[in-house]
Amino acid sequence: MSIVRLINARLQYENTEVLKRINLSVRSGEFVFLVGPSGAGKSSVLKLIYMAERPAGGQVVVGKYSSVHITPKDIPYLRRQLGVVFQDFKLLDDRTVYDNVAFAMQVIGAKSKDIKKKALRMLANVGLSHKRYMMPHELSGGEQQRVAIARALVNEPFILLADEPTGNLDPVTAAGIMDLLEKINERGTAVLMATHNYALVERIGKRVVRIEGGSVLG
Amino acid sequence: MSLGFYYALREGVDGIRRARLASAISILTTTIALVLFGVFVVGTLNVARLVEAMRSRVEFEVFIDNALEDVETGRVGREIRAVAGVAEAVFVSRDDAKNIFQKEFGDGFLDLVENNPLPASFRITLAKEFQNASEAARIAGLIGKIDGVDEVVYRRELLSALDKYVGLAVTADLILGVVVFLSSFALVVNVIRLTIGAKRRIIEIMQLVGATDGFVRRPFLVQGFIQGLLGGLGAALVLTLIQRFLQGQFSGMIIFPKHLFIALIAGGIFLAMTASFFGVRRYLR
Numbered sequence: 383m384s385i386v387r388l389i390n391a392r393l394q395y396e397n398t399e400v401l402k403r404i405n406l407s408v409r410s411g412e413f414v415f416l417v418g419p420s421g422a423g424k425s426s427v428l429k430l431i432y433m434a435e436r437p438a439g440g441q442v443v444v445g446k447y448s449s450v451h452i453t454p455k456d457i458p459y460l461r462r463q464l465g466v467v468f469q470d471f472k473l474l475d476d477r478t479v480y481d482n483v484a485f486a487m488q489v490i491g492a493k494s495k496d497i498k499k500k501a502l503r504m505l506a507n508v509g510l511s512h513k514r515y516m517m518p519h520e521l522s523g524g525e526q527q528r529v530a531i532a533r534a535l536v537n538e539p540f541i542l543l544a545d546e547p548t549g550n551l552d553p554v555t556a557a558g559i560m561d562l563l564e565k566i567n568e569r570g571t572a573v574l575m576a577t578h579n580y581a582l583v584e585r586i587g588k589r590v591v592r593i594e595g596g597s598v599l600g
Numbered sequence: 601m602s603l604g605f606y607y608a609l610r611e612g613v614d615g616i617r618r619a620r621l622a623s624a625i626s627i628l629t630t631t632i633a634l635v636l637f638g639v640f641v642v643g644t645l646n647v648a649r650l651v652e653a654m655r656s657r658v659e660f661e662v663f664i665d666n667a668l669e670d671v672e673t674g675r676v677g678r679e680i681r682a683v684a685g686v687a688e689a690v691f692v693s694r695d696d697a698k699n700i701f702q703k704e705f706g707d708g709f710l711d712l713v714e715n716n717p718l719p720a721s722f723r724i725t726l727a728k729e730f731q732n733a734s735e736a737a738r739i740a741g742l743i744g745k746i747d748g749v750d751e752v753v754y755r756r757e758l759l760s761a762l763d764k765y766v767g768l769a770v771t772a773d774l775i776l777g778v779v780v781f782l783s784s785f786a787l788v789v790n791v792i793r794l795t796i797g798a799k800r801r802i803i804e805i806m807q808l809v810g811a812t813d814g815f816v817r818r819p820f821l822v823q824g825f826i827q828g829l830l831g832g833l834g835a836a837l838v839l840t841l842i843q844r845f846l847q848g849q850f851s852g853m854i855i856f857p858k859h860l861f862i863a864l865i866a867g868g869i870f871l872a873m874t875a876s877f878f879g880v881r882r883y884l885r
Contacts, residue, residue: 432808458811458813459810460810461809461810462809462810466808472801472804474801476618486809486810488607489806489809489811490811491815
C-alpha cells in the first residue's frame with residue numbers, strides 16, 4: 383500500500399519550474415533512495431511531501447492528506463506522521479540532547495510521563511543515552527545526526543524523510559548513520575532518503591529513484 | 601490548566617533567560633517608548649490645566665451708574681445673573697471698591713478727593729463652557745445693554761490670544777501625540793520582531809515536528825507579556841522619579857494623572873504582546 387504518492391506533481395518558484403510532472407510512490411515499510419546531482423530537485427520532492435511547498439500542478443498524497451484538499455491548519459497534523467532529518471541536523475543549540483528529543487513530543491501535547499519514557503528509549507535506540515545531558519555543540523556530527531534521527535522517530539512516524547543525512551559526515555560516521563537507518567527500516571518505518579552519494583546507495587542495495595533536472599529518470 | 605499552557609509559560613520564561621541581552625533590549629525599548637508617551641501625556645494634561653486656569657481667571661467687572669438706588673442695583677444684579685453663561689455675580693459696593701483700592705494703592709490718592717469717586721460694580725465669573733472670546737463678547741454685549749450698567753471691562757485680548765494659540769497648540773499636540781504613539785509602537789514592534797527573527801530557527805524546527813501555529817505563538821506571547829510588564833514597570837519607575845523631581849522643583853504645580861502608572865504597565869503589556877504576535881506571525885506564514 384502506498385503511503386506517499388506524487389502524481390504528476392509540478393513545482394515552480396516564480397517562473398522557474400523546479401519539478402516537472404514527478405510521479406513517485408513509497409509503500410509502507412519501503413526504503414527508497416532519491417538520487418541525483420545537486421540542484422536536481424531532491425530536496426524539493428521532500429518539501430512537497432512534508433508540504434513546506436505546495437505543487438503548482440498535479441497532486442501529492444501523504445497518508446490521508448492530499449495537497450489538493452489540505453488546509454494550512456492540517457499541515458502540523460500531517461507532519462506529526464512524518465519524521466524529517468536534514469544535512470545540517472537542525473537541532474536546538476540552547477537545550478540538551480534529551481530536551482531536543484522531548485521537544486518533538488511536547489509540541490504534540492504528549493503527557494510528561496510518556497515523553498520521558500519514549501525520549502529515553504529513543505536515545506537508547508540511537509546509542510546516546512549516556513550523552514542525554516550534553517548540549518548539541520558538545521557532540522560529534524554523527525552524534526548530532528543521531529539525535530536528529532531520535533527526534534524524528536520519537537512520535538512513531540510511518541515514514542522518515544532524510545535530506546542528505548550523511549552529507550556533513552565522514553565515510554565511517556556516514557556508514558554508522560546508514561546502519562541506523564536500515565535498522566529503523568527493518569522495524570517497519572518507511573525511509574525516503576535523498577542523497578548524491580552513489581557509493582552509499584550501491585552498498586545498501588535498495589530501490590533507487592533517479593532525479594535530474596526536475597524529472598524522474600527511467 | 602492544560603499541559604500546553606504550562607509548556608508555553610515555561611518556554612516563555614526560558615526564552616527570556618536564554619536570550620538575556622535581547623530580552624533586556626526589548627524591555628528597555630518598551631520602557632523608553634512608554635516614558636516618551638507618559639511624558640507627552642503629562643505635558644499635554646498640564647498645559648491644558650494651565651490654559652483652563654487662565655481662562656477661569658478672566659473676570660468681568662460691570663460698573664454701574666453711581667446714581668442708582670439700592671432697589672435698582674438689586675434689579676441690575678438679577679438681570680446680570682439671568683444672562684446665560686454667567687456663573688456668579690458678586691456685588692462690590694462703592695465702599696468695598698474704596699477699601700480694595702486703598703489696599704492696593706495706599707491711602708494717598710483717595711485722600712486728595714472729597715467724595716469717593718469709585719463706582720459700585722458686579723464682579724462676574726463665566727461658566728466654564730463660556731470662557732472663550734466669542735462667548736465673552738456676546739455676554740459683555742448683553743450685560744452692557746442692561747439699564748443702569750455703565751461699562752463692562754474684561755481682558756478681551758487675553759481670551760482672544762488664548763483662543764488663537766490654544767487651537768494651534770491642540771492641533772500641534774494631536775500631531776505630536778500621533779507621532780509619539782506611532783514611533784513608540786514602531787520602535788517596540790521592530791525591536792521585538794528582531795529578537796523573534798533571531799529565533800526563527802526554533803520556529804522552523806517547531807513547525808517541522810508538527811507544532812500548530814498557536815503552539816508556536818504562545819511562548820512568544822508569554823515572553824511579550826513578561827517583557828511588557830517589566831517595561832511598563834520600568835516606565836512607571838522612571839516617571840515616578842520624574843514626578844518626585846518636579847514636585848521638588850515646582851511643589852504641587854505639575855499634576856500626574858491618577859491612573860497613569862497602571863495605564864503604562866497595561867500599555868507595556870499590550871504593546872509587547874502585540875509586537876510578539878505580529879513578530880511571530882511573519883514566520884508562521
